[in-house]
Amino acid sequence: MPGSPMIPALLLLGWVAQALDRGTVLVTGASRGIGAACAKRLARDGYVVAVNYCSDADAAARVVNDIVEDGGSAEAFQADVSTEQAVVDLFNAIDASPLPPLTGLVNNAGIIGFEMPQTLDTCTTDAFEAMMATNLLGPLMCCREAAKRMAPGSAVVNLSSGSAYLGRPLLYSMSKGALNSMQHGLIEPLAKQGVRINTVSPGVTETDMVSIITDSPERLKKSESDIPMGRLAKPEEIAGAVSYLLSPDASFTHGANIRVAGGRGPGTTLG
Numbered sequence: 133m134p135g136s137p138m139i140p141a142l143l144l145l146g147w148v149a150q151a152l153d154r155g156t157v158l159v160t161g162a163s164r165g166i167g168a169a170c171a172k173r174l175a176r177d178g179y180v181v182a183v184n185y186c187s188d189a190d191a192a193a194r195v196v197n198d199i200v201e202d203g204g205s206a207e208a209f210q211a212d213v214s215t216e217q218a219v220v221d222l223f224n225a226i227d228a229s230p231l232p233p234l235t236g237l238v239n240n241a242g243i244i245g246f247e248m249p250q251t252l253d254t255c256t257t258d259a260f261e262a263m264m265a266t267n268l269l270g271p272l273m274c275c276r277e278a279a280k281r282m283a284p285g286s287a288v289v290n291l292s293s294g295s296a297y298l299g300r301p302l303l304y305s306m307s308k309g310a311l312n313s314m315q316h317g318l319i320e321p322l323a324k325q326g327v328r329i330n331t332v333s334p335g336v337t338e339t340d341m342v343s344i345i346t347d348s349p350e351r352l353k354k355s356e357s358d359i360p361m362g363r364l365a366k367p368e369e370i371a372g373a374v375s376y377l378l379s380p381d382a383s384f385t386h387g388a389n390i391r392v393a394g395g396r397g398p399g400t401t402l403g
Contacts, residue, residue: 155286156231157378158182158222160213160274161241163191165339166291169367170238170374171195175204177375180231183208184222184241207231213241213270214262223277235286236378237278239271239311242291243304250301260303267307272314275322275329284326289377290315291370292333294393308333312389319387328386330377335393337365360395 157174161167163185171181172195181199183206185192192208199206207229211222226234243266248259271290278288295301296308315331322329336359373392376382 154178154180155233155235156180156182156226157236157238158184158209158226158234158274158278159238159240160184160270161186162238163188163195166334166337166367166370167238167240168195169371170240171206172199172202172204173368173371173375174236174238174378175199175206176202177379179236179378180204181206182226182229182231182234184211184213186210186212186241213274214265216269216273219270219273219277223274223281227281233283234278234281235283237274237282237286237288238374238378239274239288239290241270242267242307245301245304248301248303250303252302255303263303263307264310267304268310268314271311275314275318279322279325279327282325282327285383286327287378287382288318288322288327288329289374290329290331291374292331292389294333294335294391294396296333315387315389323386328377328382330382330385330387331389332370332373332377333389333391333393334370335359335365335391335396337367337370339367358396359393365392 154177157179159167159171159174159181162171162183171183175181181204183192183195185208189208189210196206196208209222209225211218213219213222243263245259245263248263249255250259275288290311292311293308295305296312299305312331315329318329370392373390377385377390
Protein backbone atom coordinates (compact mmCIF):
# COMPACT_ATOMS: atom_id res chain seq x y z
CA MET A 133 0.00 0.00 0.00
CA PRO A 134 1.20 3.55 -0.70
CA GLY A 135 2.82 5.04 2.35
CA SER A 136 2.84 1.71 4.18
CA PRO A 137 5.47 1.60 6.98
CA MET A 138 6.10 -2.01 5.96
CA ILE A 139 8.01 -0.90 2.86
CA PRO A 140 10.87 0.88 4.68
CA ALA A 141 10.91 -1.92 7.23
CA LEU A 142 11.28 -4.54 4.52
CA LEU A 143 14.01 -2.51 2.84
CA LEU A 144 15.85 -2.25 6.16
CA LEU A 145 15.56 -5.97 6.78
CA GLY A 146 16.83 -6.62 3.28
CA TRP A 147 19.84 -4.37 3.84
CA VAL A 148 20.61 -6.02 7.19
CA ALA A 149 20.47 -9.45 5.57
CA GLN A 150 22.80 -8.29 2.80
CA ALA A 151 25.23 -6.74 5.28
CA LEU A 152 25.31 -9.91 7.35
CA ASP A 153 25.89 -11.90 4.16
CA ARG A 154 28.68 -9.61 2.92
CA GLY A 155 30.18 -9.20 6.40
CA THR A 156 32.69 -6.56 7.46
CA VAL A 157 35.45 -5.08 5.34
CA LEU A 158 38.37 -3.28 6.97
CA VAL A 159 39.76 -0.38 4.97
CA THR A 160 43.02 0.99 6.35
CA GLY A 161 43.77 4.66 5.93
CA ALA A 162 40.11 5.30 5.16
CA SER A 163 39.72 8.84 6.48
CA ARG A 164 40.61 10.49 3.16
CA GLY A 165 41.44 10.04 -0.50
CA ILE A 166 41.29 6.60 -2.05
CA GLY A 167 40.62 4.95 1.31
CA ALA A 168 37.56 7.10 1.97
CA ALA A 169 36.26 6.44 -1.55
CA CYS A 170 36.73 2.69 -1.04
CA ALA A 171 34.92 2.79 2.30
CA LYS A 172 31.92 4.59 0.81
CA ARG A 173 31.77 2.38 -2.28
CA LEU A 174 32.00 -0.84 -0.28
CA ALA A 175 29.28 0.35 2.09
CA ARG A 176 27.04 0.86 -0.95
CA ASP A 177 27.96 -2.67 -2.03
CA GLY A 178 26.45 -3.93 1.22
CA TYR A 179 29.47 -4.36 3.48
CA VAL A 180 29.69 -3.07 7.01
CA VAL A 181 32.86 -0.97 6.91
CA ALA A 182 35.54 -0.73 9.57
CA VAL A 183 37.00 2.71 8.83
CA ASN A 184 40.60 2.76 10.03
CA TYR A 185 42.40 6.05 10.57
CA CYS A 186 45.75 7.00 12.06
CA SER A 187 45.28 10.47 13.57
CA ASP A 188 42.42 12.46 12.02
CA ALA A 189 39.40 11.34 14.04
CA ASP A 190 37.22 14.12 12.64
CA ALA A 191 37.88 13.07 9.05
CA ALA A 192 37.11 9.44 9.90
CA ALA A 193 33.89 10.51 11.61
CA ARG A 194 32.86 12.38 8.46
CA VAL A 195 33.40 9.24 6.37
CA VAL A 196 31.31 7.21 8.82
CA ASN A 197 28.58 9.85 8.80
CA ASP A 198 28.53 9.95 5.00
CA ILE A 199 28.11 6.17 4.92
CA VAL A 200 25.32 6.19 7.50
CA GLU A 201 23.49 9.04 5.76
CA ASP A 202 23.67 6.99 2.55
CA GLY A 203 21.97 4.08 4.31
CA GLY A 204 25.07 2.05 5.14
CA SER A 205 26.82 0.99 8.32
CA ALA A 206 30.34 1.81 9.47
CA GLU A 207 32.45 2.30 12.56
CA ALA A 208 35.77 4.12 12.94
CA PHE A 209 38.83 2.44 14.48
CA GLN A 210 42.05 4.29 15.31
CA ALA A 211 45.35 2.53 14.69
CA ASP A 212 48.76 3.38 13.28
CA VAL A 213 49.19 0.29 11.13
CA SER A 214 52.94 0.86 10.82
CA THR A 215 53.43 -0.96 14.14
CA GLU A 216 52.69 -4.63 14.76
CA GLN A 217 51.03 -4.19 18.15
CA ALA A 218 48.73 -1.49 16.82
CA VAL A 219 47.58 -3.85 14.07
CA VAL A 220 46.93 -6.62 16.60
CA ASP A 221 44.98 -4.19 18.78
CA LEU A 222 43.00 -2.99 15.75
CA PHE A 223 41.81 -6.47 14.86
CA ASN A 224 41.03 -7.26 18.49
CA ALA A 225 38.93 -4.08 18.66
CA ILE A 226 36.99 -5.14 15.57
CA ASP A 227 36.47 -8.59 17.13
CA ALA A 228 35.08 -6.95 20.27
CA SER A 229 32.70 -4.72 18.30
CA PRO A 230 29.18 -5.73 17.21
CA LEU A 231 30.26 -5.78 13.55
CA PRO A 232 29.67 -8.94 11.48
CA PRO A 233 32.57 -11.33 10.79
CA LEU A 234 35.48 -9.98 8.75
CA THR A 235 35.25 -10.98 5.10
CA GLY A 236 37.33 -8.28 3.40
CA LEU A 237 40.54 -6.33 3.90
CA VAL A 238 41.70 -3.34 1.86
CA ASN A 239 45.33 -2.48 2.59
CA ASN A 240 45.16 1.16 1.56
CA ALA A 241 47.11 3.04 4.26
CA GLY A 242 50.40 4.31 2.91
CA ILE A 243 52.75 7.24 2.53
CA ILE A 244 54.50 8.69 -0.52
CA GLY A 245 56.97 10.74 1.46
CA PHE A 246 57.64 13.64 -0.89
CA GLU A 247 59.20 15.42 2.09
CA MET A 248 61.52 12.48 2.88
CA PRO A 249 65.09 12.04 1.60
CA GLN A 250 64.54 9.65 -1.31
CA THR A 251 67.63 9.87 -3.49
CA LEU A 252 70.73 7.70 -3.36
CA ASP A 253 72.85 10.45 -1.86
CA THR A 254 70.28 11.59 0.72
CA CYS A 255 68.35 8.49 1.83
CA THR A 256 68.67 7.44 5.47
CA THR A 257 67.91 4.40 7.58
CA ASP A 258 65.18 6.31 9.40
CA ALA A 259 63.47 7.26 6.14
CA PHE A 260 63.73 3.70 4.82
CA GLU A 261 62.30 2.19 7.99
CA ALA A 262 59.44 4.70 8.15
CA MET A 263 58.48 4.01 4.54
CA MET A 264 58.64 0.24 4.88
CA ALA A 265 56.81 0.21 8.21
CA THR A 266 53.74 1.88 6.74
CA ASN A 267 53.77 0.58 3.16
CA LEU A 268 54.96 -3.00 3.73
CA LEU A 269 54.97 -4.09 7.37
CA GLY A 270 51.47 -2.72 7.93
CA PRO A 271 49.88 -4.64 5.04
CA LEU A 272 51.76 -7.81 5.99
CA MET A 273 50.61 -7.66 9.61
CA CYS A 274 47.05 -6.86 8.50
CA CYS A 275 47.11 -9.89 6.18
CA ARG A 276 48.39 -12.07 9.00
CA GLU A 277 45.66 -10.97 11.40
CA ALA A 278 42.93 -11.07 8.76
CA ALA A 279 43.89 -14.59 7.70
CA LYS A 280 43.34 -15.80 11.27
CA ARG A 281 39.74 -14.62 11.08
CA MET A 282 38.62 -14.97 7.48
CA ALA A 283 36.39 -17.78 6.29
CA PRO A 284 36.55 -19.23 2.76
CA GLY A 285 35.20 -16.74 0.24
CA SER A 286 36.87 -13.76 1.88
CA ALA A 287 39.28 -11.49 0.00
CA VAL A 288 42.17 -9.06 0.41
CA VAL A 289 43.01 -6.14 -1.87
CA ASN A 290 46.32 -4.28 -1.67
CA LEU A 291 46.78 -0.76 -3.02
CA SER A 292 50.11 -0.56 -4.84
CA SER A 293 51.39 1.87 -7.49
CA GLY A 294 52.85 1.98 -10.97
CA SER A 295 55.87 3.58 -9.30
CA ALA A 296 56.89 0.07 -8.26
CA TYR A 297 58.16 -0.37 -11.83
CA LEU A 298 59.57 3.11 -12.28
CA GLY A 299 62.06 3.35 -9.43
CA ARG A 300 61.11 6.78 -8.16
CA PRO A 301 60.56 8.21 -5.69
CA LEU A 302 63.23 5.75 -4.61
CA LEU A 303 61.99 4.54 -1.21
CA TYR A 304 58.32 4.73 -2.16
CA SER A 305 58.84 2.66 -5.31
CA MET A 306 60.88 0.12 -3.35
CA SER A 307 58.08 -0.27 -0.81
CA LYS A 308 55.46 -0.80 -3.50
CA GLY A 309 57.65 -3.27 -5.37
CA ALA A 310 58.04 -5.21 -2.14
CA LEU A 311 54.27 -5.07 -1.60
CA ASN A 312 53.76 -6.67 -5.01
CA SER A 313 56.27 -9.38 -4.08
CA MET A 314 54.45 -9.92 -0.79
CA GLN A 315 51.30 -10.73 -2.74
CA HIS A 316 53.15 -13.41 -4.70
CA GLY A 317 54.25 -14.99 -1.43
CA LEU A 318 50.71 -15.03 -0.05
CA ILE A 319 48.91 -16.47 -3.08
CA GLU A 320 49.40 -20.11 -2.10
CA PRO A 321 48.84 -19.98 1.69
CA LEU A 322 45.71 -17.84 1.35
CA ALA A 323 44.32 -20.03 -1.44
CA LYS A 324 44.52 -23.00 0.90
CA GLN A 325 42.16 -21.10 3.21
CA GLY A 326 39.83 -20.17 0.38
CA VAL A 327 40.88 -16.52 0.64
CA ARG A 328 41.81 -14.47 -2.42
CA ILE A 329 44.39 -11.67 -2.62
CA ASN A 330 44.73 -9.14 -5.43
CA THR A 331 46.24 -5.73 -6.03
CA VAL A 332 45.09 -2.47 -7.57
CA SER A 333 47.85 -0.20 -8.88
CA PRO A 334 46.48 3.30 -9.42
CA GLY A 335 48.01 5.93 -11.61
CA VAL A 336 48.29 9.47 -10.30
CA THR A 337 45.01 10.13 -8.50
CA GLU A 338 43.35 13.36 -7.39
CA THR A 339 44.00 13.26 -3.64
CA ASP A 340 45.70 15.55 -1.17
CA MET A 341 48.64 13.12 -1.10
CA VAL A 342 49.66 14.37 -4.54
CA SER A 343 48.93 18.05 -3.92
CA ILE A 344 52.54 18.71 -4.95
CA ILE A 345 51.26 17.93 -8.46
CA THR A 346 47.70 19.22 -8.39
CA ASP A 347 48.68 22.55 -6.78
CA SER A 348 51.12 23.28 -9.61
CA PRO A 349 49.54 23.97 -13.02
CA GLU A 350 52.84 23.13 -14.70
CA ARG A 351 53.26 19.79 -12.93
CA LEU A 352 49.59 18.94 -13.42
CA LYS A 353 49.77 19.65 -17.15
CA LYS A 354 52.87 17.46 -17.47
CA SER A 355 51.27 14.59 -15.56
CA GLU A 356 48.09 14.78 -17.62
CA SER A 357 50.05 14.86 -20.88
CA ASP A 358 51.74 11.57 -19.91
CA ILE A 359 48.36 9.82 -19.55
CA PRO A 360 46.64 8.64 -22.76
CA MET A 361 43.22 9.54 -21.32
CA GLY A 362 44.54 13.03 -20.58
CA ARG A 363 43.61 13.39 -16.92
CA LEU A 364 44.29 12.11 -13.41
CA ALA A 365 42.25 9.32 -11.86
CA LYS A 366 39.45 10.06 -9.45
CA PRO A 367 39.45 8.18 -6.10
CA GLU A 368 36.05 6.70 -6.95
CA GLU A 369 37.51 5.07 -10.06
CA ILE A 370 40.11 3.28 -7.96
CA ALA A 371 37.38 2.24 -5.53
CA GLY A 372 35.48 0.67 -8.43
CA ALA A 373 38.36 -1.72 -9.12
CA VAL A 374 38.64 -2.57 -5.43
CA SER A 375 34.90 -3.25 -5.32
CA TYR A 376 35.19 -5.68 -8.23
CA LEU A 377 38.07 -7.61 -6.68
CA LEU A 378 36.16 -8.07 -3.42
CA SER A 379 32.96 -9.10 -5.18
CA PRO A 380 31.68 -12.56 -6.13
CA ASP A 381 32.29 -11.58 -9.77
CA ALA A 382 36.02 -11.96 -9.04
CA SER A 383 35.67 -15.36 -7.38
CA PHE A 384 38.40 -16.90 -9.58
CA THR A 385 40.63 -13.83 -9.69
CA HIS A 386 43.59 -14.49 -7.39
CA GLY A 387 47.06 -12.94 -7.54
CA ALA A 388 46.11 -10.29 -10.10
CA ASN A 389 47.44 -6.73 -10.26
CA ILE A 390 45.01 -4.39 -12.00
CA ARG A 391 46.35 -1.11 -13.37
CA VAL A 392 43.91 1.80 -13.12
CA ALA A 393 45.94 4.51 -14.80
CA GLY A 394 44.11 5.80 -17.85
CA GLY A 395 46.25 3.79 -20.26
CA ARG A 396 49.58 4.76 -18.74
CA GLY A 397 52.10 1.92 -18.69
CA PRO A 398 53.79 0.48 -15.60
CA GLY A 399 56.29 3.33 -15.36
CA THR A 400 53.99 5.92 -13.80
CA THR A 401 55.81 8.97 -12.52
CA LEU A 402 54.53 11.11 -9.68
CA GLY A 403 55.52 14.29 -11.39
